[in-house]
Amino acid sequence: MDTTHTDMTKANKRKYALEKFSSKLFLVCALLSVFSLVLIVGFVFYKGATPFVSGEYSFINFLFASDWVPSEDKFGIWPMIVASLYATIGALVIGVPVGLFTAIFLAEIAPKSVAKILSPAIQLLAGIPSVLYGVFGLAIIVPFLQNNLGLARGQSLIAVIIVLAIMMLPTIVTVSETAIRAVPKAYREGSLALGASQIGTIFKVIVPAAKSGILAAVVLGLGRAIGETMAVILVAGNALIVPTSLTDSVRPLTTNIALEMGYAAGTHQEMLFATGIVLFSFILILNFVLSKLSKGGQ
Amino acid sequence: MRQAKDAVLRGLLWASALVSIGVLLLIVGFIFYKGIGYISFDFIFGDYSPTGGGGILPMIVTTIYTIIISLVIATPLGILAAVYLQEYAKQGRLVNIIRFATESLTGIPSIIYGLFGAVFFVATLKLGMSILAASLTLTIIVLPVIIRTTEEALKTVPQSYREGSLALGTTKLQTLYKVILPSAMPGILSGIILSIGRIVGESAAIFLTAGTVAAMPDSIFSSARTLTVHSYLVTQESGDIGLAAAVGIVLIVLIFFINMTATFISKKLNKADF
Amino acid sequence: MTTILHETTYTQAAPIAMERGYKATKINVDKLNLFYGDKQALFDVSLNIQEKEVTALIGPSGCGKSTFLRTLNRMNDLIEGVRVSGDITVDGENIYTSQDVIKLRTKVGMVFQKPNLFPMSIYDNVAYGPRMQGIKNKKVLDALVEESLRGAAIWDEVKDRLKTSALGLSGGQQQRVCIARAIAMKPDVILMDEPTSALDPISTLKVEELISELKKDYTIVIVTHNMQQAARISDKTAFFLNGEVIEYDETDVIFQTPNDSRTEDYITGRFG
Numbered sequence: 001m002d003t004t005h006t007d008m009t010k011a012n013k014r015k016y017a018l019e020k021f022s023s024k025l026f027l028v029c030a031l032l033s034v035f036s037l038v039l040i041v042g043f044v045f046y047k048g049a050t051p052f053v054s055g056e057y058s059f060i061n062f063l064f065a066s067d068w069v070p071s072e073d074k075f076g077i078w079p080m081i082v083a084s085l086y087a088t089i090g091a092l093v094i095g096v097p098v099g100l101f102t103a104i105f106l107a108e109i110a111p112k113s114v115a116k117i118l119s120p121a122i123q124l125l126a127g128i129p130s131v132l133y134g135v136f137g138l139a140i141i142v143p144f145l146q147n148n149l150g151l152a153r154g155q156s157l158i159a160v161i162i163v164l165a166i167m168m169l170p171t172i173v174t175v176s177e178t179a180i181r182a183v184p185k186a187y188r189e190g191s192l193a194l195g196a197s198q199i200g201t202i203f204k205v206i207v208p209a210a211k212s213g214i215l216a217a218v219v220l221g222l223g224r225a226i227g228e229t230m231a232v233i234l235v236a237g238n239a240l241i242v243p244t245s246l247t248d249s250v251r252p253l254t255t256n257i258a259l260e261m262g263y264a265a266g267t268h269q270e271m272l273f274a275t276g277i278v279l280f281s282f283i284l285i286l287n288f289v290l291s292k293l294s295k296g297g298q
Numbered sequence: 299m300r301q302a303k304d305a306v307l308r309g310l311l312w313a314s315a316l317v318s319i320g321v322l323l324l325i326v327g328f329i330f331y332k333g334i335g336y337i338s339f340d341f342i343f344g345d346y347s348p349t350g351g352g353g354i355l356p357m358i359v360t361t362i363y364t365i366i367i368s369l370v371i372a373t374p375l376g377i378l379a380a381v382y383l384q385e386y387a388k389q390g391r392l393v394n395i396i397r398f399a400t401e402s403l404t405g406i407p408s409i410i411y412g413l414f415g416a417v418f419f420v421a422t423l424k425l426g427m428s429i430l431a432a433s434l435t436l437t438i439i440v441l442p443v444i445i446r447t448t449e450e451a452l453k454t455v456p457q458s459y460r461e462g463s464l465a466l467g468t469t470k471l472q473t474l475y476k477v478i479l480p481s482a483m484p485g486i487l488s489g490i491i492l493s494i495g496r497i498v499g500e501s502a503a504i505f506l507t508a509g510t511v512a513a514m515p516d517s518i519f520s521s522a523r524t525l526t527v528h529s530y531l532v533t534q535e536s537g538d539i540g541l542a543a544a545v546g547i548v549l550i551v552l553i554f555f556i557n558m559t560a561t562f563i564s565k566k567l568n569k570a571d572f
Numbered sequence: 573m574t575t576i577l578h579e580t581t582y583t584q585a586a587p588i589a590m591e592r593g594y595k596a597t598k599i600n601v602d603k604l605n606l607f608y609g610d611k612q613a614l615f616d617v618s619l620n621i622q623e624k625e626v627t628a629l630i631g632p633s634g635c636g637k638s639t640f641l642r643t644l645n646r647m648n649d650l651i652e653g654v655r656v657s658g659d660i661t662v663d664g665e666n667i668y669t670s671q672d673v674i675k676l677r678t679k680v681g682m683v684f685q686k687p688n689l690f691p692m693s694i695y696d697n698v699a700y701g702p703r704m705q706g707i708k709n710k711k712v713l714d715a716l717v718e719e720s721l722r723g724a725a726i727w728d729e730v731k732d733r734l735k736t737s738a739l740g741l742s743g744g745q746q747q748r749v750c751i752a753r754a755i756a757m758k759p760d761v762i763l764m765d766e767p768t769s770a771l772d773p774i775s776t777l778k779v780e781e782l783i784s785e786l787k788k789d790y791t792i793v794i795v796t797h798n799m800q801q802a803a804r805i806s807d808k809t810a811f812f813l814n815g816e817v818i819e820y821d822e823t824d825v826i827f828q829t830p831n832d833s834r835t836e837d838y839i840t841g842r843f844g
Contacts, residue, residue: 101314227407
């Protein structure tokens with residue numbers, strides 16, 4: 001029995017038509033993020049892969065050669081890869097423990113009244129433009145290193161590491177504090193009732209229970225550190241050498257792109273896109289490893 | 299032994315907290331200390347002159363342009379995308395792909411967005427280095443933020459509202475704009491406000507797409523610099539820390555108000571959550 | 573056409589049916605099966621619901637009575653993976669082959685377990701449905717809102733605060749405004765899904781009185797876990813168990829001389 005068309009009122013027919021149209025429209029909007037991602041990956045990879053696809057340049061050379069002299073047609077980003085890796089790892093080594101411990105302090109040890117003021121203040125600092133961290137680094141950290149370590153120039157790997165570590169602090173503190181606070185009270189009480197000390201409870205029970213949230217904090221902090229550009233330019237020194245000590249001037253991948261995009265053309269520009277691909281892959285790999293880690297921990 | 303270990307760990311917790319809070323206070327203090335001398339009516343509302351000093355009105359105007367343009371585009375698109383994901387989509391592969399894409403966009407560093415904007419909006423679409431090219435790039439940057447916060451807001455709308463409305467013979471669309479979206483509005487608004495923070499704080503992507511012209515923009519097709527980019531450039535080019543810090547004060551105050559508004563609105567949301 | 577389903581109970585119920593006069597069939601359900609994905613929730617349910625009567629659906633929780641109720645205005649469509657087979661007709665029209673679910677839901681209204689008024693004024697809540705149908709005339713809406721609120725026996729309590737938030741009312745008042753909101757659509761049938769389970773005893777009593785009043789104009793199908801309530805207010809009662817209708821008859825029969833031992837066990841409180 002098909003009664004659909006005979007007794008459906010005109011108004012309702014219009015409503016159904018609108019319904020169909022709107023759901024299509026919403027789908028299109030949702031697909032836009034897929035479209036954007038494809039477009040971004042497509043353009044960056046297309047541009048960046050051009051010199052290698054044509055066979056003029058070797059991608060292996062690009063990755064592992066140490067000379068970057070665009071005017072002589074030499075494009076090797078090994079110094080930048082090393083700089084990015086060292087800077088990121090260094091920032092994590094300092095930023096994660098300090099940030100995590102601060103989060104534990106705020107969630108578990110600090111008096112409520114203190115935490116109530118500090119937590120939102122730190123959250124606010126997560127929103128401050130990262131450039132300002134660079135300005136601070138250039139004005140305070142760089143001269144400090146210069147004077148106290150007897151360097152010719154204070155702009156160095158260690159300056160980058162310190163600035164990035166400070167920059168990722170608010171993110172790591174805020175996200176891990178939320179994770180720690182989300183651990184059910186019963187865990188705490190159960191452990192304390194068994195005679196564990198407060199500190200023992202924190203490190204044996206609460207931190208492991210909040211592990212996945214803490215890992216998320218690390219991923220976010222890491223993302224900020226490895227992707228940061230402008231703040232890093234100000235304190236890195238930007239020299240094209242493979243750093244051998246913490247006091248060497250460095251040029252991470254991001255800063256290379258920002259410094260030269262303004263005037264690069266032709267193959268030089270394509271090589272900057274290729275640098276972008278490497279950066280991109282870096283982040284994908286790191287996120288992948290960390291998400292595996294967090295899944296393994298659950 | 300155990301007590302000694304506990305004491306050491308406790309000491310470390312205190313030390314870490316003191317260090318991080320101290321450092322963060324130091325940064326804010328430093329920026330205010332260095333920059334406050336520059337702050338004046340002329341500084342904020344004066345036009346820029348390259349011969350030293352100079353007001354930051356052009357940068358404020360440029361910043362406002364980028365906020366407005368990118369939000370005007372990203373807000374409706376993001377909200378409707380979230381509506382699709384939460385209210386219309388059947389769970390399955392397509393939704394997984396969309397979610398994966400949205401998450402991936404969140405993880406892309408801004409310099410990559412800058413590269414993309416430079417090749418796509420600036421060169422391919424021939425917009426040139428301009429406020430528009432930067433704003434379109436920013437649109438993609440904030441799109442996932444708006445999608446995610448809107449999705450969260452839609453999740454808080456009780457299912458009983460949807461049922462109550464549909465049982466009265468309304469369509470999904472009517473239910474959406476009469477009941478669901480109004481209920482989710484506080485959450486959506488705080489997402490939009492967070493996006494403003496993201497736009498204001500952005501530097502690398504804008505640097506590569508809007509250029510660095512330090513003058514009042516004639517139109518959205520002009521090259522110009524935002525406050526954040528200005529703060530970077532005066533540091534990098536002239537080493538004028540005081541001026542950069544003064545711009546920093548404006549930025550921090552701005553971010554402060556943006557955050558206060560977001561907190562205020564989401565508190566309202568909780569109150570409405572009877 | 574007979575008003576009674578089970579041949580065996582016909583003789584017992586016939587005098588009562590005659591006493592109350594002939595009632596036409598409003599909803600006819602024939603061999604209804606419902607699946608959530610692979611899991612079957614309703615098995616060959618057949619029921620015949622009469623016009624302007626209160627039909628109560630009782631049974632232990634999870635027996636399928638609410639699921640069944642929600643098939644009558646196709647609210648189960650909202651849940652992913654629900655499949656339905658069999659026929660349901662309202663006024664002789666098959667509601668699952670017709671695609672006009674808007675029309676169905678304006679004809680078959682629903683009141684939910686918990687009051688679910690929207691965060692708007694009382695007036696806007698009651699006027700919501702008619703407005704969505706395109707009624708914009710303020711006089712018409714004013715009249716409709718008053719009529720509906722009077723019909724739900726809540727007018728006197730709210731007439732001075734129509735423009736204030738509906739969420740400021742007590743639970744019992746909210747539920748009666750929900751009923752008013754349903755009445756405002758001028759439906760033929762009102763489905764009620766445990767409408768008093770979230771209310772205090774006094775509010776429950778008010779809603780029950782209201783239901784008895786409403787059946788003069790509407791066909792009412794009510795799910796309830798409260799057997800006294802079913803006994804007090806319903807004309808017919810269907811006993812559901814594990815997705816099947818075990819027994820369906822005049823309420824007096826179900827509660828006094830049930831045919832099936834399982835019905836008797838449930839009624840007397842041996843399980844549930």
